[in-house]
Amino acid sequence: MNNKKRFFAVPYVVWMTAFIIIPLLIVVYYGLTNVDGKFTMENILAMFTPINMKALVYSLLLSFISTVICLLLAYPLAMILRNADLKSSSFIIFIFILPMWMNFLLRTISWQTLLENNGVLNTILSALHLPKQHIINTPYAIVLGMVYNFLPFMVLPIYNTLVKIDDNVINAARDLGANSYQTFSKITWPLSLPGVISGITMVFVPSLTTFVISDLLGGGKVHLIGNVIEQEFKFKYDWNMGSGLSLVLMVFVLISMAFVTKYDKDMEGTNVW
Amino acid sequence: MANKLVDLQNISKAYGDNVILDDLNLYIKENEFLTLLGPSGCGKTTTLRIIGGFETPDSGKVIFEGKDISKLPPNERQLNTVFQKYALFTHMTIAENIAFGLKIKNKSRQYIKDKIEYALKLVNLKGFENRSVDSLSGGQQQRIAIARAIVNEPKLLLLDEPLGALDLKLRQDMQYELIRLKNELGITFIYVTHDQEEALTMSDTIVVMNQGYIQQIGSPEDIYNEPQNAFVADFIGESNIIDGIFVQDEVVEICGKKFACVDKGFGNNTPVDVVIRPEDIDLVDPKEGTITGIVKSLLFKGVHYEMEVEANGRDWLVHSTDLSPVGAMVGIKVDPYDIQIMKKPESEDEEAVVNDEQ
Incomplete structure (x- = not known):
C-alpha cells in the first residue's frame, strides 16, 4: 500500500528534480564560480557596486510603493466582497480574475498603448482640453503596471481570510461594547493578518523581480534589479554574474517566504492558488 | 411582582416575502429565566437578535428599563450575548477574551485582573488565563463565552442555543451550571433553544413559538400540562x-x-x-x-x-x-x-x- 502510494509520487519527484532542484543547483554553481570554473565571491559581491545597489534599492522602493497601493485598494474591496451576498461577490471576483486569463505580456503591452505620449489616455485628455500627461517611461508607469498586474494576488488572500471570520465573532465584539472602529482594529484586522501577509508577499516578490513591466512601461530608462540580471544573461552572456545577483535577490524572496510561514500557519491566504 | 426589564411591542420582521415575526408582543420580568422555544425558523433567534441589536425590526419597539432602545447599536445596549458556537476571539488568550469588554470600557488593570479571576472561578475554569482558545473543549469554550459576557455585569444575558453543540451528558451538566450561575448573579436570562427538555428543566417562563407567532407563554408545568393548542402539545413532550x-x-x-x-x-x-x-x-x-x-x-x-x-x-x-x-x-x-x-x-x-x- 505504502509502496504503491510512493509510486504515484515518482512523476512529481522527477519533475521537481529536473526543473526545480537541478536548475537551482546550477544557479548556485554559476553564482559562486568564475568563467574558469573556480570558486569566487565576486558575483555575489557585485551586488554592492553602486550601480547595482541603486537598481536594487530602486526596485525595493517601487515594489514597496506598489505593495502599499495594492493593500490600500485591496483591503476595502475584500471587506465589501465579504459583506456582499454570495452571488454578487462571486461575480465581482470573477470580473477580477478575468484579466488574469489573458497573457501577462499582452496586458502590459496594452498599458503601453494606453499611456503613450500619443496614446489613448492623452487623446482623451486633449479632447477634453486637459493638459497631456507624460506617464510612459516613468516610475509611475511601472508602479501602475505592477499594481494592475498584481492586485488580484492581494485581494484574494485577504478576501479568503475575511470570509472565514464568523459573523458572530464580529457581533460578539460589538456586543461587548466595541464600536465599529474598535471592532475593526481589535478583531477584524488581526484575524485577517495571515491573508494580508500572504497578499503582501505575493505582490512584493513578483514586483521585486520583474523585468518585463519595467522593460515595457519603463522604456529602458528605469533600471530595476530584474533588468540588470536580465541583461547579464541576455546581452553580456555573463551567466556567472547573472546567477550571483539572482542568488542575492533570492535572499529577499526567502525572507518574504519565511514571513508568510510564520504568520500564515494554516496557509489560509494562499490556499486558493 | 417584579418590573418589566424588556418589553417588546408590536415587533415585525420580514426578509423580502419571508415573514419571520408578525406583531410580536412579549415582556420579560427582572430576574426571570425566560426561554424562547420552538422549531428552527420559528423566529426565536430573530427575536433574540432584535433584543441584542443585531437585527432591526421592520416595525415595533424594544423597550429596555423603560427606554426605547430599538435604534441603539449593540455596543450601547446594557446587555450581553452568549452566541451559538461561542464566537470566541481565536487570536487572543482566554484572559484577553474575558477582558475584552472591560478593556473597551477602560477599566483599571487591577479591576480587570480581579474580574478575570472571579469569572474563571465562577465557570470552574480556574487557572486557564493563558490558555489558547483552540486548546479548549467545546464545553470549556462555552464556559469562557459565558464568563466573557458576565464580567461586564449586564442586566440581561441573551443565550442563543448555547448548549446545542455539546453532547448530552455535558449539556445536562451545563444546564445545572447555568441555573446556578443565574441564581448567583441575579441577572435576567433570555434563552433560545429548540430542545424542549432543556426549556422545561431551566426556565421560569417558557414562550413557545411557531412560524413567527407566540403559541403559549407559561411556566414549564403550565406548558406541559395545559397546552393551549395542538402545536404546543405536540412540540412539548x-x-x-x-x-x-x-x-x-x-x-x-x-x-x-x-x-x-x-x-x-x-x-x-x-x-x-x-x-x-x-x-x-x-x-x-x-x-x-x-x-x-x-x-x-x-x-x-x-x-x-x-x-x-x-x-x-x-x-x-x-x-x-x-x-x-x-x-x-x-x-x-x-x-x-x-x-x-x-x-x-x-x-x-x-x-x-x-x-x-x-
Whole structure:
C-alpha cells in the first residue's frame, strides 16, 4: 500500500528534480564560480557596486510603493466582497480574475498603448482640453503596471481570510461594547493578518523581480534589479554574474517566504492558488 | 411582582416575502429565566437578535428599563450575548477574551485582573488565563463565552442555543451550571433553544413559538400540562392528540365514548382537540376501562415501557412502568384532570407538526 502510494509520487519527484532542484543547483554553481570554473565571491559581491545597489534599492522602493497601493485598494474591496451576498461577490471576483486569463505580456503591452505620449489616455485628455500627461517611461508607469498586474494576488488572500471570520465573532465584539472602529482594529484586522501577509508577499516578490513591466512601461530608462540580471544573461552572456545577483535577490524572496510561514500557519491566504 | 426589564411591542420582521415575526408582543420580568422555544425558523433567534441589536425590526419597539432602545447599536445596549458556537476571539488568550469588554470600557488593570479571576472561578475554569482558545473543549469554550459576557455585569444575558453543540451528558451538566450561575448573579436570562427538555428543566417562563407567532407563554408545568393548542402539545413532550367533541361542561366524547374531564366553556357539541399525555393513560383490566384495546407494540425505554394500544380505530401511545405484553387485551382509563381540551387550530402555525423534526 505504502509502496504503491510512493509510486504515484515518482512523476512529481522527477519533475521537481529536473526543473526545480537541478536548475537551482546550477544557479548556485554559476553564482559562486568564475568563467574558469573556480570558486569566487565576486558575483555575489557585485551586488554592492553602486550601480547595482541603486537598481536594487530602486526596485525595493517601487515594489514597496506598489505593495502599499495594492493593500490600500485591496483591503476595502475584500471587506465589501465579504459583506456582499454570495452571488454578487462571486461575480465581482470573477470580473477580477478575468484579466488574469489573458497573457501577462499582452496586458502590459496594452498599458503601453494606453499611456503613450500619443496614446489613448492623452487623446482623451486633449479632447477634453486637459493638459497631456507624460506617464510612459516613468516610475509611475511601472508602479501602475505592477499594481494592475498584481492586485488580484492581494485581494484574494485577504478576501479568503475575511470570509472565514464568523459573523458572530464580529457581533460578539460589538456586543461587548466595541464600536465599529474598535471592532475593526481589535478583531477584524488581526484575524485577517495571515491573508494580508500572504497578499503582501505575493505582490512584493513578483514586483521585486520583474523585468518585463519595467522593460515595457519603463522604456529602458528605469533600471530595476530584474533588468540588470536580465541583461547579464541576455546581452553580456555573463551567466556567472547573472546567477550571483539572482542568488542575492533570492535572499529577499526567502525572507518574504519565511514571513508568510510564520504568520500564515494554516496557509489560509494562499490556499486558493 | 417584579418590573418589566424588556418589553417588546408590536415587533415585525420580514426578509423580502419571508415573514419571520408578525406583531410580536412579549415582556420579560427582572430576574426571570425566560426561554424562547420552538422549531428552527420559528423566529426565536430573530427575536433574540432584535433584543441584542443585531437585527432591526421592520416595525415595533424594544423597550429596555423603560427606554426605547430599538435604534441603539449593540455596543450601547446594557446587555450581553452568549452566541451559538461561542464566537470566541481565536487570536487572543482566554484572559484577553474575558477582558475584552472591560478593556473597551477602560477599566483599571487591577479591576480587570480581579474580574478575570472571579469569572474563571465562577465557570470552574480556574487557572486557564493563558490558555489558547483552540486548546479548549467545546464545553470549556462555552464556559469562557459565558464568563466573557458576565464580567461586564449586564442586566440581561441573551443565550442563543448555547448548549446545542455539546453532547448530552455535558449539556445536562451545563444546564445545572447555568441555573446556578443565574441564581448567583441575579441577572435576567433570555434563552433560545429548540430542545424542549432543556426549556422545561431551566426556565421560569417558557414562550413557545411557531412560524413567527407566540403559541403559549407559561411556566414549564403550565406548558406541559395545559397546552393551549395542538402545536404546543405536540412540540412539548409526547402526546396523544385526538379529535373529540365537547359534549357539555366536564364531558368530552373521544372515539365514540364519553370521558369525564375538568374543562368548561368550550360550547356544547363543539369539535375540539384532546390531549392525553402517554404517562397519564392507565392500562387496566378490560372490564374497568372506558374503552378496550389490544397492545400492538412494546418498547423498553429504561425508565418506562412505551406501548402502542389499538383501540376504537386509533393507536394510543402509553408510557407505563408496568408491562402489558403484545397482544394483551387492556382497558384504557384516564383521570378527568389528565384530559386537556384545546380549541381546534385556527391557523397553520397552531397545528401539530406532522413530520416531527426530532
